[in-house]
Amino acid sequence: MILLHTSDWHLGRTDSERSLAEDQRFFIDSICELIREKNVGAVLLAGDVYDRSVASAEAIRLFDHAMKRICLELKTPVLTIAGNHDSPERLAGCSELLSLAGLHIAGALTREPQAVQLGDAQIFLLPWITEEKVRSVYPEKKEEIESLDDAYRVALDAMRERFAPDKRHIVISHAFITDSETSTSDRSAEIGFAAQVSAAVFEGFDYVALGHIHKPQDVNGFIRYSGTPMPYAFGKEEKQEKSVTLIDTADLSRTVVPLPLLHTRATLTDTLEGLLRGDCPEQIKNGYVRLVATDSFVGLQAQSELRGIYPCCLEISGKSYDGENGSVTMTAEEFDGIKDPAEIFRHFCMEELGEAPDEHRTALFRAAVKAVEEEEEAQ
Ligand SMILES: [Mn+2]
16 A cells, blocks of 8 residues: 655745745645555645644635545545644544544544554554643653653553554654754744654654654654645755655555645845846746845835746845935925925935835825825814
8 A cells, every 4th residue: 555645734824925825736736646646545644734723714725625635536545633733623623524534633632542544554643742741641651751752652652552463553743853854944843952752752663654844854764754745935945855755555665756836936146136137947937036135225116126027026135225325314494395295205215215116106105195184184
């Protein structure tokens, strides 16, 4: 049987206030295609299904769409767990009913370990846990739990005790294993070291399907992070090839299958003039870009020009504007001499942004002033 290991979908994630739903729908399509092509027997989705504990309506719809396609149309079971970004209770809503449709969800840790038998594999579901959580689920073991390693050992022991003979024993987990390499979008993973677990706690399992770290990587011969299906940040993560991992339960061999991207992600660093020339490959120009102007301040006019050239631009930065030009700053007397508010606005823009406002902005400003004046008159 072929298992498809993926994690950290982070449905509902936005970047610079832009929804990434279109990209997420695209990787869901790619994964569905792969399930059909490789005759996948089950999908293991190792936590951080959603980006936020209170998932947006759009994110919930997207998850519903993906699960309907995989479980019902492709008739492939999905096994998933709550990650640190998910709300265990919300994620596991209607889970008993959903398991009848082939969607197995582990929200909060339960005393009786959650396991699903499929073909030659017995697959355990271990959601995101803390020491406190494990102590509360196994109060009789409270004394032995002094570290996160202890907590994992207790939860995994309960699974090891239930190992079915002659099966492959697989566990899905969401954890930060000591020595794994992080990426920029691993927000919570980078904070402190408290939440690290050693690989040794997983001894006895044939494969550990991990989520939490966004860069695909092997921890050792039987523990692996699938990584996110798309890059979620600039920096290191731009250069990572995103993928899913296929595991053949017959011989435990693994195949890493790269996933295509709807938008590439790149940081372009150049002079403002160079950025405005935009002579880079179309694919990059139309992808998500972060623009860094090395030589000058990027004013509003230049920003809007850049957005015309790079339609999916997410971030623009340049040298900060040093308003040291004395001619821009005005005295109170000079201010009083100006009758037209738009003229004051022009001075303000010159001072704050280093350039005069274009016609559109001036028109917006005039409309705002008019609205305020009318409001005052009405009172
Ligand atoms: Mn994550």
